[in-house]
Amino acid sequence: MNPARITLVTLGVEDVARSVAFYEALGWARSKDSFERTAFMLGDGIVLSLWNRDDMIADGGEGDLPSGSGSMALAVNFESPAAVDAFYARAIEAGADPVKPPQKAFWGGHSGNFRDPDGHLWEVAHNPFWRMDGDGRVDLT
Template sequence: MNPARITLVTLGVADVARATAFYAALGWKKSADSVQTTAFMIGEAIVLSLWDRAEMVADGGEGDLPAGSGSMALAVNFDSPEAVDAFYARAVEAGASPVKPPKKAFWGGHSGNFRDPDGHLWEVAHNPFWRMDDDGRVDLT
């Protein structure tokens, strides 16, 4: 049996249009399958779903959920420290809140963190010990 493959990540957002504009500025493409309360943003290997937070809470059956708690982070890996710095700058220019500007990390790589406009934590990193395949995906085989 193959392990579960994550194909979609859903983020609860306060303003779908604002979140869509933010992620579009970072290179994600809005799918034609999007609706007013949910935007499906197409990435290289995963779809990012931006769902109206109130609808997500109502659908989940758990009551209100804390936004951007930091107990989970999404990450984008790059093949160089310069690519990390450029993406981080692009995110901040698009409206991200800087958390930790990219710098040399204690583990030998180069990384930084920002929060999207809804408080979701993102890490951008270059790990010199990992291989990236020709499509820019991390190859840990």
């Protein structure tokens, strides 16, 4: 049996339109199946769902949810330190809050962190010990 494949990540957001604009600036495309209070952003092999936070709380049945990502981070890996730097700069220009500018990491790579407009933590990284396939996906086989 194969492990479950993550196909969709949902982020609770305060302002769906603002979040759509932010993620479009980073290269995601809004699906035509989106709605005013829920947008589906198309990535390469994954969908990022931007769901109005109040609606997400009401649907989840667990009461209030903290904003941001808590102890989880989303990550995008790149083929070079220069690509990391360029994407980080693009995110900041689009409205991300800088957390840690890209720099040489203790583990030998190059990485940095930012928070999206709703506080979700993202890491951008180049790992020289990982292979990237021709489509830009991490290949750990």
